[in-house]
Amino acid sequence: xxxxxxxxxxxxxxxxxxxxxxxxxxxxxxxxxxxxxxxxxxxxxxxxxxxxxxxxxxxxxxxxxxxxxxxxxxxxxxxxxxxxxxxxxxxxxxxxxxxxxxxxxxxxxxxxxxxxxxxxxxxxxxxxxxxxxxxxxxxxxxxxxxxxxxxxxxxxxxxxxxxxxxxxxxxxxxxxxxxxxxxxxxxxxxxxxxxxxxxxxxxxxxxxxxxxxxxxxxxxxxxxxxxxxxxxxxxxxxxxxxxxxxxxxxxxxxxxxxxxxxxxxxxxxxxxxxxxxxxxxxxxxxx
Amino acid sequence: xxxxxxxxxxxxxxxxxxxxxxxxxxxxxxxxxxxxxxxxxxxxxxxxxxxxxxxxxxxxxxxxxxxxxxxxxxxxxxxxxxxxxxxxxxxxxxxxxxxxxxxxxxxxxxxxxxxxxxxxxxxxxxxxxxx
Numbered sequence: 001x002x003x004x005x006x007x008x009x010x011x012x013x014x015x016x017x018x019x020x021x022x023x024x025x026x027x028x029x030x031x032x033x034x035x036x037x038x039x040x041x042x043x044x045x046x047x048x049x050x051x052x053x054x055x056x057x058x059x060x061x062x063x064x065x066x067x068x069x070x071x072x073x074x075x076x077x078x079x080x081x082x083x084x085x086x087x088x089x090x091x092x093x094x095x096x097x098x099x100x101x102x103x104x105x106x107x108x109x110x111x112x113x114x115x116x117x118x119x120x121x122x123x124x125x126x127x128x129x130x131x132x133x134x135x136x137x138x139x140x141x142x143x144x145x146x147x148x149x150x151x152x153x154x155x156x157x158x159x160x161x162x163x164x165x166x167x168x169x170x171x172x173x174x175x176x177x178x179x180x181x182x183x184x185x186x187x188x189x190x191x192x193x194x195x196x197x198x199x200x201x202x203x204x205x206x207x208x209x210x211x212x213x214x215x216x217x218x219x220x221x222x223x224x225x226x227x228x229x230x231x232x233x234x235x236x237x238x239x240x241x242x243x244x245x246x247x248x249x250x251x252x253x254x255x256x257x258x259x260x261x262x263x264x265x266x267x268x269x270x271x272x273x274x275x276x277x278x279x280x281x282x283x284x285x286x287x
Numbered sequence: 288x289x290x291x292x293x294x295x296x297x298x299x300x301x302x303x304x305x306x307x308x309x310x311x312x313x314x315x316x317x318x319x320x321x322x323x324x325x326x327x328x329x330x331x332x333x334x335x336x337x338x339x340x341x342x343x344x345x346x347x348x349x350x351x352x353x354x355x356x357x358x359x360x361x362x363x364x365x366x367x368x369x370x371x372x373x374x375x376x377x378x379x380x381x382x383x384x385x386x387x388x389x390x391x392x393x394x395x396x397x398x399x400x401x402x403x404x405x406x407x408x409x410x411x412x413x414x415x416x417x418x
Contacts, residue, residue, distance in 0.1 A: 079365055110394065
């Protein structure tokens with residue numbers, strides 16, 4: 001067998017071609033770039049084991065170059081890219097989980113702080129309520145005491161219109177006059193104490209005496225109501241709390257059938273029911 | 288003539304026997320990863336859903352390719368498995384993102400004075416989104 005130069009050239013070329021290794025594929029380059037990028041990403045710190053696995057697949061793809069089969073290299077490079085992406089996703093997942101845990105810690109601390117603050121406020125409110133209760137009990141005790149004192153010298157009735165304190169006109173005024181007696185002032189001072197303790201709106205209404213001229217009796221009653229109101233304000237009852245109501249031509253409530261009343265009439269101080277608008281006098285009359 | 292006929296029948300028989308079946312272990316692993324991704328909710332996360340679908344297609348491709356190129360078909364199964372693993376990882380990431388956002392929302396609500404923000408915390412399983 002003779003080897004012609006042409007045949008030798010062809011055989012030599014074939015041998016040379018078989019010696020030329022596959023150097024790269026686009027997919028492999030992509031995998032290399034992805035790995036280089038992932039080394040600076042969240043996967044490197046948070047999931048190094050997953051990234052190391054990805055690197056092994058990249059190395060397998062590179063070793064595949066020796067086979068000269070680009071499809072094999074591409075398939076292995078594809079797997080490497082997928083593994084790299086998975087490692088990055090797991091890295092991000094670790095970071096998100098850590099972020100969630102940090103937030104939950106802050107959440108728990110903030111919730112505890114708010115609960116503590118709420119409990120502190122609640123404790124303060126309880127103390128305030130207790131103080132108020134003590135003060136209210138004391139006020140009620142004062143009210144009951146002043147009422148008891150008042151009840152010794154005045155008639156006190158609980159009617160639908162409220163608490164009615166009735167003082168005989170002869171104990172407050174000289175007959176036919178509107179100037180207060182000294183003893184009447186003392187009694188009204190105790191009425192003032194009761195009104196201040198009660199903190200309820202009140203009106204002064206004088207019942208006219210039944211003797212004498214009706215017109216002059218009504219006029220006198222109006223003046224007496226004014227005097228009583230002025231005196232009570234002077235004793236510390238607020239002007240807002242008490243009014244002087246004009247006398248009515250016919251009695252609005254039961255009046256005593258006695259000579260004393262016939263001669264001097266009476267003075268009623270009506271406190272509105274406790275459930276009403278306490279503290280402010282309303283209704284007809286001169287404020 | 289008889290020899291020729293016998294040879295032809297032998298060749299035909301070999302051809303009819305077809306390619307070897309897909310590697311059972313690789314197929315099982317790929318399908319197991321697909322199921323795992325489905326179970327964790329990959330269908331609900333857009334990126335994960337794309338990878339999950341790609342994994343299913345790769346398994347189908349492997350089956351089709353097996354007759355002509357068994358080695359390439361086996362590699363396709365490896366690709367399918369990696370795609371399903373990525374779908375799984377992306378689904379977990381989405382879960383973690385949602386949990387982190389919910390935690391932030393609860394904190395914002397607490398700081399904003401939402402009335403029920405002081406209600407007891409629902410039991411939170413730490414690390415539930417990481418494996």
